[in-house]
Amino acid sequence: MMLTLLILFVGVLGVLAVVQLIRVFELARKIRGHRDDQVTNRENRFQSRMMMVFLFGYFAFFAWCFWVTKDKLLPESASEHGVGLDWLLNFNFLIITIAFVLTHIALFYFAYRYSGHRGHKAVYMSHDNRLELVWTIIPAAFMAVIIIYGLNAWNDITADAPEDAHQIELYSFQFAWRARYPGQDGILGDANYNLVSSTNDMGVMTPKFLDEKIVELEGDIALETAKLKPEGYPEIDPSSTMGKQYTKEINRLERHKKRIQKLQQLEYQDAGDDIMIADTFHIPVNKPVHFVFRSRDVIHSAYMPHFRAQMNTVPGTPTEFHFKPIVTTEEMREKTGDEEFNYYLYCNKICGSSHYNMKMIIIVEDEASYAEWLAEQTTYNGEPAGELATGFHHLKSTPENEEDKQEATEDEVAQMN
Amino acid sequence: MASHAATAHAPASAHAADHHHEENFFTKYLFSQDHKMIGKQFLITGTFMAFVGMMLSIFFRLQLGWPGEKFAILNFFLGDKWAPEGVLDPNMYLALVTIHGTIMVFFLLTAGLSGTFANLLIPLQIGARDMASGFMNMLSYWLFFLSSAIMIGSLFVETGPAAAGWTIYPPLSALEEAMPGSGIGMTLWLVSMTLFVASSLIGGLNYIVTIINLRTKGMTMTRLPLTVWALFVTAILGVLSFPVLFAGVLLLVFDRSFGTSFYLSDINIGGMALEQTGGSPLLYQHLFWFLGHPEVYIILLPALGITSEVIAVNSRKPIFGYRAMVASILAIGFLSFIVWGHHMFVTGMNPFVGAVFTFTTLLIAIPSAVKAFNFISTLFKGNIQFTPAMMFCVGMVSTFISGGLTGIILADNALDINIHDTYFVVAHFHIVMGLSAVLAMFGGVYHWFPKMFGRMMNKKLGYIHFWLTFASGYGVFFPMHFTGLAGMPRRYYQYTDFPMLAEFTDLAQLISAFAILGAIAQFLFAFNFFYSIFRGQKAEQNPWKSNTLEWTTPVEHIHGNWPGPLPTVHRWAYDYSKPGKDVDFVPQTVPLEEGETDEGH
Ligand code: HEM
Ligand SMILES: [Cu+2]
């Protein structure tokens, strides 16, 4: 109580003090003939000098930012297309930095140089068509160059993946990633969102998962139905609020079951030989990798900054991206001098509470180690993927089928002629 | 209200007779139909929203600078649920970012900026007695007020406000299971934005009609001050693009509440396979950005207009290249409708379409560059008066250039692959849009304060406010270019879970410190603003020696703006320091002397 009073008292005193201060301040201004609608020569001079100070301060801050971050920026590109992109980025930065520096010097220098004083009159200049044409054409020319280089790079990057690319699926959900490799058949099996379950993160289609899902749903239906007839109590009227709720849930489950049964009728690519990976996935160096993306719930984005690669994962719309890694994790550790260095897959589209911590480690290694790693994994069918080390044989462009291909195209060309 | 529009052109005597009705507190201050009062209402509401938005940003900057640290202030404001022991909750972090963005983009820089200056300046600068429809104008403000109230209200709901980012992409925003903020908080967000769109459309139509129909005698389109040109094109952009946002929002409401699936497909969430299927989340993004990109120019154009005016007046020179300035406003306005895809380069869009969007986006850089060059050359050989308004507008030219240039990097779709959704984008748009528009808005407030309140704002405080705001603005956003280039994703609650990003802790703290400094500076502004309303130096009729018509009205506000007949315009607005004149300005109402030309206007 005393304390509250004291605080109140101090508060009131404080306000009074401020009010008095303002009074004094106002009086002083009046005496000095201070006017808020006119700027004195002195003020103009001071503010214009401050503009110059700011200019140098701004450039210095730029340099400082550059300096303190230069060792923390992304290391050299670990993908083939990224090397070109880095070049393009630097080229564009060169252009915009020059434009930035020149325009800023002009802006702040003019502000400094032409600061006003009483009795002076500005020079009347309303326009200059020739000058304005020049500074329309110059940016236009630079834009043309930037567009041409940029679109060239874009077209290369977004061209179809090479035939011999390893296909890997990346799958996102709140809040983790999964990778999937095609098994023996070299093809990623089909998947369907209706099949996702605690044992089937990615909802892939195998006869086993389909059956399991039916069993699971039937179990759920039984549970809900049981709720309508609680033991030792009278049956719940299906038209009561609670009854309606249970019935609604039962109907939903029934519809889900129907959808699964429909899926069972379909001809689908069995995913049983595929391999699902959590946490850390591997890719071979110097081989193009063709990523395909799916998402379970909301939009996420597969961001692999070291490879200058990013693609959104969109529920209902598969997306893709391909690149060729050219620096192994080991090599990059040497280059960066950081023994713990790892490539990461980030999530880069806001997706919920743990968006900030949704990652996978990517290991790039030579093909032999990659094959070895893959061989140690287990397929959906529970078999060791062992054979798979060679399972990719038909994807690898062995010298033989390389020749086949060439012959084939030559034949085609011949035919066309 | 029709009669009101009619009286706008009627002789003064008839007009005076029209206004014998008593004004009470309600009709004068609350349900006013006078454009000047409505402008002030927009300004004060917008400023209030800005302070809320600013405080939210300080909250999340605390977490970003010192991740996981306990802050009593967070616990005090957010409570035990969202900041247990003072550590910010990740869901609340996203909510703060979302509401901060929404408030700043829509409530401050769209409604606050256009609402204030379009209302204040359009009738005054074109020589009209009021807006075409005073009633619609009032409606526009009250819808905005309601919309603001609902947005603020959404901060207090149990499950938290909307948290899917200011762009509220579905399915995240569509499904309650995806995050707590997508429950009732998102519903309120959608309701609020719907009212906002209505307010903006009603206001915009009114501005357009007023500019086309109510220009006074002699005020041809080519004699319009650039502020009016900018506000005109802004209003057109708003009227053409906000309905598309409304459509997008409406479909989202359907998906959320009525079981449709415009944006939903193949989703399994909360352990359930969603039965709504067959839509596309990308449809929403197209609809959103079809508004979203014009929207950024809805923010920027008024800022550019204010800057043109303030720079010309205070350089005591005509704005350089008036016609080129008008042409660039029109070009920017047109182009802004065909570039939206640059926000979607990595959504898996067809690569050819991506290429087209890169092309159109880079075209915008050309009129933007022309504007920058013309601003700079307006200073050349001027007699620059560094009023606080001028300081802010020179600062705005700097931020406009700095931020516009990084747009060129982002527009390059190949380069955007690696920097999309990183802090580089955050730096780009905060500098080019956030800082530029905020600086210009401050400039406008300092410049037109005497017109609004009949008193001057304190100059010294204005200078201090400028330097603190300008320096801390760059201090906050400039380093973000670098963290963005290092691959730091935006909208991360904390970045310490990735070794690569954890290295930036020092820089993040510096940024947060600048943010706090900048926030403190705004309290200085608030003090100056309210203090000056009551005790500022009394303003003269034309304190800045300006040519435009608003300074020919009396200091005391009257209904109908001019006591006598409406002024007649004889020249363009930029005859500053014209050779052969005794004074360095010639108001638009002064007839041309014999043999004098006004540059073909
Ligand atoms: C030279 C002119 C400009 C170009 C070429 C340009 C280009 C771009 C591009 C390509 C993006 C998308 C980046 C990404 O998400 O990866 C972007 C984002 C953005 N730009 Fe610009 N821009 C320019 C000027 C402006 C202006 C003048 C404003 C505002 C007044 C603005 C506001 C924004 C905003 C708000 C975003 C980010 C939206 C978000 O994702 O939340 N830009 N800009
Ligand atoms: Cu995610």
Ligand SMILES: [Cu+2]
């Ligand atoms: Cu845009």
